[in-house]
Amino acid sequence: MREIRYDRQLRLWGNEGQSSIEAAAICILGADALATEIGKSLVLAGVGSIVIIDGEFVTDDDLGSNFFYEDAQLGQQRGQAAASLLQELNPSVKVSGIDAQITKLQGQDILAYGKFSLVIATNLLESRAAILSDEIFQAGIPFINCRTYGLVGYIRVSAAEHHIMNTRTENPRPDFRLDAPFPELVALFDELDFGAMDHEKFKHTPYIFLLMQALKMFRENKKDPQAFPKSYAERKQIVELISSLSHSQGLDEENLEEAVAAVNRCMHPTLIPSSVQEIFDSPKCSENTKTTDPFWMICYALKQFVERHGYLPVSDSLPDMSSDSKSYARLLNAFRQKAEQDAEEMLELTREVEQTRGTEALISQEQCRKFCKGSRFVAILRGTPIKHDMENGWNKAVEELSTSHGEDNDVAPITWFILLRAADRFMEVKKRHPGTNGVPMSLDVALLSNCVAEVIADSNVKEKTIAAGNVPRKAIEEFCRFGSSFPHVTAALIGGIVAQEAIKLTTNQYIPLNDTLIINLHSQKSWTARF
Amino acid sequence: MSTSVENKSKRERFHAIRRLCENASEFATQYFSPGPENLQFIREARILVIGAGGLGCELLKDLALSGFGQLDVIDMDTIDLSNLNRQFLFRESDIGHSKAEVAAAFVSRRVSTCKVMAHHCAIEEKSPAFYKQFHVIVCGLDSIKARRWINSMLCDLVEMSEDGEIDSSTIIPFVDGGTEGFKGNVRVIYPKMTACVECLLDLYPPQVNYPMCTIAHTPRLPEHCVEYVKAIEWPKEKPFDGESLDADRAEHVDWVLERAKSRAEIFGIKGVDHRLCLGVLKRIIPAVASTNAVVAASCALEVLKLVSNMAMPLDNYLNFSQTDGVHCAVVQLDRNHKCLACGENKAVMHIEPTATFETLMERLKEKFHLTSPDIRVGTRPLYVISDLMPELKETSEGNLIRPVSELIDGGVELLLTDPSLNRALTVQINFAE
Known part of the structure; x- marks a missing residue:
């Protein structure tokens, strides 16, 4: 059953990817359309469990924009209501809702709700997300912050250290030696x-x-x-x-x-790729460390293998070549036997590391074989906490703004990132979204312009006026037009992308977003930055 | 809740869309005038969703929650267990039922402001009059053939005024989405105005076809072994009382798998297993929920833009990919003025008069992406294979080995019909010296 139900995705991430997904425990903060759209793709993929934390009640507007509420649930607690309809998508997943005011939670509170492998925050003010995520980041649990604002989407991946074991690069350069x-x-x-x-x-x-x-x-x-x-x-x-x-x-x-x-x-x-060398150079990849993290133990084994032979283990993934059957089969066999032999040696080295560090055998023969097969592509991503974006990262962002210039109707993507921060400032002061007080829009446009100047003033960038001048009035007006608009399509689009980033962080396959994404749905173009 | 209160309550919905529809914007098109009538127009617009699969399920949800009140969905397929990892409107108890009907009923029930009408049939069964009633058509298909068919239909619906200009009121804009694994694309097409599916046919990756000599004589990959059993052993041995191979029947797949394993054994090939065998037989395209969600949302947004003018439409082709980071890139693709669907619709091919008719047919198939064409000159059949006219089979096959010059004169126009074309194609054949 499982084999057939998941057939179309098993062809992408394999049984090992599916096992990681089934072992994942994911926490989603919020229960609006963005949250449930993320939840939907993750429940369908078959994650182990999902907990939705939210303190609101289902309103009529929720019914018009969120597929995982039905009319009969009007007035019910949102987290539990959404969990019950998401649960219907896949009986193998444990979906539950927790009634709690997110604005009153600390990182520790979230960690106390469960042993999560990933936390995803939806549509929080950035200052709130920064506070909330700090302890989660410190605990080594990856965190995704995401938002929709009218036709603008924002995603930020924050993981202290993420291991990429299988990039699943299409058409990798053959390793012919x-x-x-x-x-x-x-x-x-x-x-x-x-x-x-x-x-x-x-x-x-x-x-x-x-x-x-x-x-x-x-x-x-x-x-x-x-x-x-x-x-x-x-x-x-x-x-x-x-x-x-x-x-x-x-x-x-x-x-x-x-x-x-x-x-x-x-x-x-045949060289050692720089991303692999970077791992070898890490303090966690030496005989002095006591870490029993399987990734670092097998990487240390790999380092010893390379010290011994000068090369990484041979991979048996050979491209097809025009040939008679026998010649190709013999060639492939030679690569397979060598790969097998290298993997055996790697397993012995790994067992030695495990023994020295006093752990039982944590890495299976199969895992070791897979690791060797893709050892050229092993990499780590070191991320920054969300609060970095409020401090040094913010200086970089404003710097970027001061040198940006949009073309034609295209506003430079950094503009939308700055405007999200300005709209947050507006919200903190006025307790409402810009453009929503029923008075002529021009008043809020002026107020939001002030907020833009204020948040730019928070940075240490010298050319503050130039930076502010690079936020066109029409973009500020557009943000006032969006106001409290959270269209379903924006949530569905951003939700889909976030779900896939969650799968990457969970499976250690593919390459995650590094680390901030802005999408402007006017043009549908995306922009990636790291501040 | 009394009806009047309920109606009032439903008017409170679509706050997000109302803000976009009722506030002016420099990002809107020149035809946009802010006001409540825009949402009213969205409510009343007639939208057709083609396909109720991975993209179709998402599209119905996205459109219903964007304020659309009347949707039609067409799909000839029934629900399979392997759909449930992404087609979220279906449950295990729905297996075997019509995708269009189950999806329509589910969305109509969940989103009380939207009524979805199901059409459980092939798109080819519907008349031009059926397609004409829609304001926008959005496609979530997995077949190039079906895309070409609907594209050609929509091009044909465009009428010319007496002075030879396009009558823009007859243009039905068309949004097309496609996915494969973690990649996808979206395009917005105004038939006869912007690049259509046929103009850009070369964008589709060629189908993986293993050369017959490799399959028969020098197999190296597990795929070669499965293809061999399918193409050679099955037709020769006629198992299951001569039934044709049906990859949906477990006993057929098992038969192929066993044979393919033996063949692999002989040639020392590893990796023939059930998953691979099924993948080859059904030409399975991997699919996940998340990519479908992204591509469908992008399509639905474009439908919303086209109907309301509240933002500039996609111009005109979006490439999405999420294996290495996240990429949404937009390119402008141009029309091909010789396009068979939206251009001059007249094709010319040069061939040596001594070439065989079979060579000509192979070149026609390759150039125009045909699957199994029938070929005529006027009403005279040159190659027609049909159960209705078995008497033509022998002559048709006999014609294949004859030189072209024995069958037609240079400059003659051939009439081609093919399952992937919604109308006959005329190709002028000129002899090259």
């Missing part, structure tokens, strides 16, 4: 005699061997057995050498075309 072939690959290559091949045999030779042969000839020409093409010109020589192998001027030789096409992508020295 051309400069450092392992013995099994060399043995296969040595069986081939390019001089003695007929056309039939040649055209069924996998292109990796054509690359190896061309490299061999390149080295002979250079009279340097270690030579390796470094420049575009040298890679061009390789292309010519490959072409010289042709039996038929390239006609009916798909493998030759594939080899030529692969030169620029694959003829690179």
